[in-house]
Amino acid sequence: MIANFIEGLQEFHFLQNALVTSVVIGAVSGMIGCFIILRGMSLMGDAISHAVLPGVALSYILGINFFIGALVFGFLASFIIEFIKGNSVIKGDTAIGITFSSFLALGVILIGVANSSTDLFHILFGNVLAVQDIDKYITIGMAVFVAVMIVLFFKELLITSFDPLMAQAMGMNVVAYHYLLMFLLTLVSVTAMQSVGTILIVAMLVTPAATAFLYAKSLKTMVLLSSIIGAFSSFLGLFIGYSFNIAVGSSIVITSAVLFLISFFISPKQNFIRK
Known part of the structure; x- marks a missing residue:
């Protein structure tokens, strides 16, 4: 089985693209996911991942790259959620629920208008085996950009994640860093569509970061470990999906x-076995 996978990597260009793309997406999703779970914003990640669907459908209708439409609608959803939260008595989770369900419904309508269920089905559930060279390079470029931004603004993101009131007292623009994180989250959500689809993106954002949280004692360690776990999960999932001919994204x-x-059972932090 392993020999067949290695032979496939040597022989098939599509499998090479799938391996590089999935591992890169897994790594960068793990990085940004740490800040998402520390801020208690897992639902926000789910909202943005679903909100990009109408952008993808509209891009398909207009004949442009789906990255463009997805980014626009991801940013729009983030702005609408923050606007509702900041200008009404509506709570954040309610604003997220209204926005993401509305955008998802719009996406379903546009899918019907596009009348091409095959390609858009892959956007919903992912099809990393169909990744083209241009998509691979865009994914790598976006991943590098997100990683560089996290490194450059690590201290600010750390402080605003753990104690936004102290960050504000120190003169930091908490709102600006929040929107920076939403911008990076949207980029990662758009790139992750290729491997796991819009339905399962939140799992790639949250699960590796949650796993790393069980072991790490500092945010730096958590980000590094989460990135490794995300990349390894993507590699192993691709291997299982290709070997057993099942959906790679779900794997x-x-x-x-x-x-x-x-x-959960073996981490020292949980101490579950001793309990």
Whole structure:
């Protein structure tokens, strides 16, 4: 089985693209996911991942690259959620629920208008085996950009994540860093569509980071470990999906979930076995 996978990597260009793309997406999703779970914003990640659907459908209708439409609608959803939260008595989770369900419904309508269920089905559930060279390079470029931004603004993101009131007292623009994180989250959500689809993106954002949280004692360690776990889950998920001819996106998510389940029982932080 392993020999067949290695032979496939040597022989098939599409499998090489799938391996590079899935591992890169897994790594960068793990990085940004740490800040998402520390801020209690897992639902926000789910909202943005679903909100990009109408952008993808509209891009398909207009004949442009789906990255463009997805980014626009991801940013728009983030802005609408923050606007509702900041200008009404409506709570954040309610604003997220209204926005993401509305955008999802719009996406379903546009899918019907596009009248091409095959390609858009892959956007919903992922099809990393169909990744083209241009998509691979865009994914790598976006991943590098996100990683560089996290390194450059690590201290600011750390402080605003743990204690936004102290960050504000120190003169930091908490709102600006929040929107920076939403910008990076949207980029990662758009790139992750290729491997796991819009339905399962939140799993790649949250699960590796949650697994790393069970072991790490500092945010730096957590980000590094989460990135490694995300990349390994993607690699192993691709191997299982290709070897057994099952959906690769779902295999990646299940692999990540199994790693979390194992860590839940054996991590020193949980101390579950001793209990």
